[in-house]
Amino acid sequence: MIVNTELEQKGNLFPSEIINYKKDVDTLYFTTKNSVVLQVTVVRDSVIRFRYSTTGKFDNDFSYGITIHASRGYNFLDVSEEDKYYVIKTSKLICKIEKQSLQVSLYDAKDMVLINQDEIGFHWEESYEFGGDIVKMSKISQKAESYYGLGDKPVDVNLKGKRFENWVTDSYAFGKNTDPIYKAIPFYTSIHDNKSYGIFFDNTFKTHFDFAQERRNITSFWAQGGEMNYYFIYGPQMSDVVANYTDLTGKPHALPPLWALGYHQCKWSYYPESNVKQITQKFRDLKIPCDAIYLDIDYMDGFRCFTWDKNYFPDPKRMVKELENDGFKTVVIIDPGIKIDLEYDVFKEALDKDYFCKRADGPYMKGKVWPGECYFPDFTKPEVREWWSGLFQELIEDIGVKGVWNDMNEPAVMEVPNKTFPNDVRHDYDGNQCSHRKAHNVYGMQMARATYHGLKKYSYPKRPFVITRAAYSGTQRYTSSWFGDNVATWEHLAVANNQAQRMAMSGFSFAGSDIGGFAEQPQGELFARWIQLGIFHVFCRVHSSGDHGDQEPWVFGEEITDIVRKFVEIRYQLLPYLYTAFWNHINNGTPILKSLVLFDQEDQHTHYRSDEFVYGEQILVCPIQEPNAKGRRMYVPRGKWYNFWTDEVIEGGKETWVDADLDSMPIFIKEGAVIPKYPVQQYVGEKNFDEITLDVYYKIGKEKSQLYDDAHDGYDYKKGRYSLRTFKLTGKKKEFILQQHKEGKFDANYSKFKIVFHNLPFTVTSVQIDNVEIDLNDLNSEKHSITIDKEFTELHLFGK
Ligand code: GLC
Numbered sequence: 001m002i003v004n005t006e007l008e009q010k011g012n013l014f015p016s017e018i019i020n021y022k023k024d025v026d027t028l029y030f031t032t033k034n035s036v037v038l039q040v041t042v043v044r045d046s047v048i049r050f051r052y053s054t055t056g057k058f059d060n061d062f063s064y065g066i067t068i069h070a071s072r073g074y075n076f077l078d079v080s081e082e083d084k085y086y087v088i089k090t091s092k093l094i095c096k097i098e099k100q101s102l103q104v105s106l107y108d109a110k111d112m113v114l115i116n117q118d119e120i121g122f123h124w125e126e127s128y129e130f131g132g133d134i135v136k137m138s139k140i141s142q143k144a145e146s147y148y149g150l151g152d153k154p155v156d157v158n159l160k161g162k163r164f165e166n167w168v169t170d171s172y173a174f175g176k177n178t179d180p181i182y183k184a185i186p187f188y189t190s191i192h193d194n195k196s197y198g199i200f201f202d203n204t205f206k207t208h209f210d211f212a213q214e215r216r217n218i219t220s221f222w223a224q225g226g227e228m229n230y231y232f233i234y235g236p237q238m239s240d241v242v243a244n245y246t247d248l249t250g251k252p253h254a255l256p257p258l259w260a261l262g263y264h265q266c267k268w269s270y271y272p273e274s275n276v277k278q279i280t281q282k283f284r285d286l287k288i289p290c291d292a293i294y295l296d297i298d299y300m301d302g303f304r305c306f307t308w309d310k311n312y313f314p315d316p317k318r319m320v321k322e323l324e325n326d327g328f329k330t331v332v333i334i335d336p337g338i339k340i341d342l343e344y345d346v347f348k349e350a351l352d353k354d355y356f357c358k359r360a361d362g363p364y365m366k367g368k369v370w371p372g373e374c375y376f377p378d379f380t381k382p383e384v385r386e387w388w389s390g391l392f393q394e395l396i397e398d399i400g401v402k403g404v405w406n407d408m409n410e411p412a413v414m415e416v417p418n419k420t421f422p423n424d425v426r427h428d429y430d431g432n433q434c435s436h437r438k439a440h441n442v443y444g445m446q447m448a449r450a451t452y453h454g455l456k457k458y459s460y461p462k463r464p465f466v467i468t469r470a471a472y473s474g475t476q477r478y479t480s481s482w483f484g485d486n487v488a489t490w491e492h493l494a495v496a497n498n499q500a501q502r503m504a505m506s507g508f509s510f511a512g513s514d515i516g517g518f519a520e521q522p523q524g525e526l527f528a529r530w531i532q533l534g535i536f537h538v539f540c541r542v543h544s545s546g547d548h549g550d551q552e553p554w555v556f557g558e559e560i561t562d563i564v565r566k567f568v569e570i571r572y573q574l575l576p577y578l579y580t581a582f583w584n585h586i587n588n589g590t591p592i593l594k595s596l597v598l599f600d601q602e603d604q605h606t607h608y609r610s611d612e613f614v615y616g617e618q619i620l621v622c623p624i625q626e627p628n629a630k631g632r633r634m635y636v637p638r639g640k641w642y643n644f645w646t647d648e649v650i651e652g653g654k655e656t657w658v659d660a661d662l663d664s665m666p667i668f669i670k671e672g673a674v675i676p677k678y679p680v681q682q683y684v685g686e687k688n689f690d691e692i693t694l695d696v697y698y699k700i701g702k703e704k705s706q707l708y709d710d711a712h713d714g715y716d717y718k719k720g721r722y723s724l725r726t727f728k729l730t731g732k733k734k735e736f737i738l739q740q741h742k743e744g745k746f747d748a749n750y751s752k753f754k755i756v757f758h759n760l761p762f763t764v765t766s767v768q769i770d771n772v773e774i775d776l777n778d779l780n781s782e783k784h785s786i787t788i789d790k791e792f793t794e795l796h797l798f799g800k
Contacts, residue, residue, distance in 0.1 A: 007123065012136070013054070014123045015102035021086060023079060026072075028088065030097060031056070038102055038122070043231065045074045046092040047244055050104065052122045052228040054133055059227055062432050064442045065202045065473040067250035093234050106232060108195060114142070115197050115234065116190075119218050122228050130437065135203070136222035137230070141212040145192035146607045147219070148238075148597060150209065151185030151471070151506045152483055154178055154495045157595050157610040159188065163213040167206045168441050168470045170412035170419050172485045173519045176495050182410065182484045183471045184441040185506045186221070187249075189241050194602055196238035198245050200231040204441045204472060225437055238505075238601050239590070246507040246589030250477035253452075255586060256510065257463045258712035259329055259684040260403065260480070261578055262291030263568050264541035266331075266514075267551060269296035272312035273319050279552060280328050284682060288553050288565045289572045291683045293323060294405060294543070295332045303371035304339050306346055306391050320400040327683030331403035331465070332395065336411050336447050337367070337374030346391065350377055355384045360424035360435070367413035367421070376411055376421075379446035380439050381428035388447070389454030396458035403465035404451050406479070409444030410470045444470025445478075452478035462713050467539070471508065480510035480539045488517025488544075493530050494611070494625045500537045501595040501613050509585050509592035512539035521548040524556030525627055525662060528563045532665040533623035535571035536615045538578070538592050563663045569680045574619075576676040576692065576707060581616035583708035583724075592616060600637045603653065609635050618673035618705065619644075622658070622666040631659040634666055641668035642697045647758050669695075669758075672703025674727040674738070684712065691752035691787060696729065696738065698759040703729045710746050721746045734762045736797040748790070755795065756785040762799030769795055 008014075015036035022029045030038040035056045041049040051058065076091040088095040093115075094107040103118040117140045124133040147159040154176050155162060166184035174181050186207045189198040201207055205225040212219055221230075231248060235241045265283070270276045276293060283290040299316075301307040308316050320330045338347050338356070350356055356375040357365040364375050377384050395401045413420055420440065427439035448468035455464030466479035475481070483499045486492045496513030503511040515534040516527045531553070534540050544551035553564035571578075584590045591598065594614040596606035612622040612634050620641060622634040636652035643650065643658075644667035650656060658666040669675060677693040694707075707725040710717035723746040730737040738755070767774050769792050779786050788795065 011125045012123045018099045042074050042077050043072055045090040046234040048232045050230055060432055063202050065249050070248045115195055132225050135228040138218055138220040141217050141219045142192040145190055147188050147190050147211040149188035149506045152183040152499050158608050159211045161213055163210040165208050168410045170410045173487050176491055182469050185473050187245055187506055189238050191601055196235035196241050198233040198241040202229050205438055238598050242505055242591055243589035249474040249507055251586045251589055253477055254463050259291040260465045262684050264292040265290055266294035266541050266543035268546045269298035271298045289568050289682050292329045292331050297333055297370050304344050305334050317399045329402035331405055332401050333405045333407055335408040336376050337369035339371035340373045357425050365425045368415050378427055379450055385450035388450040392454030393458050406448050406451050406468045409447045411443050442472045445472045445475040448479045476508040483513045485518045486514055488520040488522035492517055497623055498610055501593050504591040504593035505598055510538045512537035514543040516542050516551050518545050524560040527556055528560050529624050531564050531567050535567050536621045572680050573677040575678055580706055580708040596637050603638055618670040620668040624660055624665055633657050640671035669697050672699030672729050673697045674705035676707045690750050691754050692750050693754045695756050699731045709748050734799045738795040740793055752787050753790050754787045764797050765800050766798045
């Protein structure tokens with residue numbers, strides 16, 4: 001091959017022909033003449049792991065990305081030898097391995113359509129400087145193939161034609177296309193011929209992905225060290241690919257407490273105590289719902305983690321309690337850099353116990369962060385994580401803080417060109433000692449993990465809440481995340497929209513942007529538009545750097561305040577809907593936000609859409625991303641959709657103009673949906689209500705909706721104390737049936753559903769509840785709603 005010769009000249013090496021093959025239960029080993037071993041493990045019928053060694057020996061098989069809870073097991077596995085290939089068959093996939101070259105190709109087992117094919121496939125370059133290899137993979141990009149995923153990349157949803165690097169980086173005021181930024185999630189999905197697959201390259205070194213950028217028909221990925229080690233995940237539905245990847249790298253260990261899905265207010269920084277109180281009071285006075293208030297670094301004594309500045313916060317426990325009485329949870333920031341100060345116990349203890357990272361030749365890893373010169377705990381060491389978890393006891397158990405915000409954990413180092421540790425820093429990596437080259441991308445993840453375990457322990461029996469900036473694949477098991485230091489510009493509003501979608505399709509749904517922008521000052525209009533988007537992100541927090549003025553909902557004048565209130569109220573009304581989607585996420589790995597390609601991949605129009613997304617299963621949203629807009633054009637996916645504001649029904653599968661003055665935005669509800677709504681509350685748990693609303697969007701035909709509920713905190717739901725209601729709607733021209741099936745032992749406080757009909761196409765002549773006819777006068781006066789016992793099994797309307 002010509003390409004090979006060229007590449008060979010550049011120092012690349014290639015596997016030669018297979019000389020040996022061995023099978024060990026679910027794992028196959030193919031050895032080449034030049035000692036390359038390809039290890040193929042059938043994880044599930046649709047998930048195959050490929051791992052290559054160039055020395056005949058594999059590294060210790062250890063991964064921070066893959067969870068021990070991942071499902072394993074297949075229905076069928078057959079391996080056969082043909083003239084030119086080995087052929088591995090599962091019930092979903094056929095994998096051919098070419099004897100001459102070790103090249104792999106994968107086919108759909110049902111229709112034999114080619115899904116993915118190595119070009120050169122695995123090759124490598126020896127790294128003289130560091131030892132080991134630079135491992136590479138190249139694959140053919142099929143006709144009209146598109147690519148998605150890769151975590152927080154600030155680019156349009158479709159990645160085709162682009163090249164990326166994964167190296168967790170502190171990126172103050174990053175912009176559209178800045179790469180890399182805060183997260184390293186080496187997972188992408190692809191689609192062609194209506195078939196979708198995904199590749200998770202589980203390698204924590206600096207990795208690169210090229211999606212047909214360098215060469216038009218080739219997609220490749222490579223890493224600066226470690227093994228070529230990737231999981232191939234087949235759909236054919238992209239939603240199944242994402243769910244499988246999420247299963248592999250882990251769903252969140254628990255549901256968040258419901259308050260964590262409320263609106264959060266943050267700024268760098270609210271202090272002293274009187275300022276915090278002013279802010280929280282104003283939320284209550286103006287009746288803008290809010291559940292959490294954040295303390296940024298200035299609450300600490302000289303930026304020493306786990307301390308308080310007693311001048312600003314003389315009695316944190318009392319303050320936190322008072323805030324809590326008013327419905328506010330307190331969340332505090334904790335960074336990884338520990339101030340070098342022999343009078344400071346956290347520093348002393350870590351020094352005594354040898355918990356700080358060291359350089360290759362022995363000195364401590366010293367770097368500047370907010371407190372000045374710091375040392376940094378090695379969170380990749382189990383004992384250090386254990387110690388770190390223990391540090392939260394006072395904050396959580398005693399003071400009553402409810403959430404912890406981990407920042408600067410890339411780890412960020414100031415005033416150095418590479419913004420982080422040098423490569424030679426040593427890490428334990430859970431007993432697999434290595435340099436920072438390998439541990440860098442998981443450092444923040446391991447910090448957040450230790451924080452999570454501390455919060456879990458000391459919050460018990462309540463649920464923990466953690467938020468992190470840096471992340472590697474699998475971090476979603478422990479924590480939520482935000483997108484870092486964005487800017488108050490219209491472009492950044494669009495970037496935030498894409499980042500949230502991209503994170504969700506990369507297994508990380510619990511995420512959001514700094515609403516309004518972190519750097520610089522938004523105009524009121526931009527702030528309002530950003531709130532409109534932000535209420536549809538799973539993590540919803542306003543944050544700003546504070547050096548340009550204030551960024552609370554009321555600082556932009558009354559018109560904006562009213563708009564913000566209106567939208568935050570919608571978020572609070574939709575909490576049961578979001579909570580149900582979250583349950584679906586932790587149970588089935590279903591992403592809470594769905595880019596249109598994920599929602600309807602069969603419709604090719606969706607493959608290049610970036611702005612619209614589906615929130616949960618049935619709400620379509622499209623933010624306004626430009627100033628002075630009276631509305632916008634957007635693509636409405638196939639099917640019929642109700643305009644949320646007007647109930648006008650439109651047929652999708654086309655681009656449409658949608659009106660949206662500043663106090664509105666394009667929101668649509670899928671025909672047939674049953675959307676649960678709480679009354680507006682100023683914070684989660686404020687009110688004890690006796691009924692909740694079910695908005696029923698009439699459809700001729702059938703549709704299924706769900707409503708999950710539990711105690712909104714604690715773990716009783718894991719013991720069966722939850723309720724999962726499935727609503728089956730059947731609509732006919734003059735008849736309507738709503739059936740309910742309930743699962744689980746939880747009984748909510750409310751006793752009734754107010755069922756509101758949207759577009760009931762007939763006049764009701766009789767109503768039956770569980771086969772008993774009721775008086776028509778029981779229909780509410782407007783005639784389009786009825787209030788019934790929440791345990792009904794069938795509501796039947798007849799009409800003329
Ligand atoms: C970093 C964070 C930001 C925080 C600031 C001060 O820039 O990204 O959210 O406010 O540090 O702690």
